Amino acid sequence: MTIKNILYAGLGMGNMVSEKSLKAYEEFVKSGKKADPKVSSALESFFENFDNQKQEVKDKVSEVFQTLADKLGYVKLEDYENLQKRIKNLESDLAKAKT
Numbered sequence: 001m002t003i004k005n006i007l008y009a010g011l012g013m014g015n016m017v018s019e020k021s022l023k024a025y026e027e028f029v030k031s032g033k034k035a036d037p038k039v040s041s042a043l044e045s046f047f048e049n050f051d052n053q054k055q056e057v058k059d060k061v062s063e064v065f066q067t068l069a070d071k072l073g074y075v076k077l078e079d080y081e082n083l084q085k086r087i088k089n090l091e092s093d094l095a096k097a098k099t
Contacts, residue, residue, distance in 0.1 A: 033040045075083075
């Protein structure tokens, strides 16, 4: 046995374990969904509600940060970049007018 073959065997074994684990996982999911429709429905409802609440929290946090930024006088990056472009254009026009 060479080290090269041992390494290839290890990779093959890892690949086989990964494939079999994925198949077993998929079978467990199918089995769990079939086991008790009430529990499955409750889980689906729970995760749907969780996703909705997660989005609501994200929206609220975003709103709070926007309000805070407004109160502190921060400008949006887009507005800042637009001002930079306008300044460069005005500087360019001024340089042309001087010549």
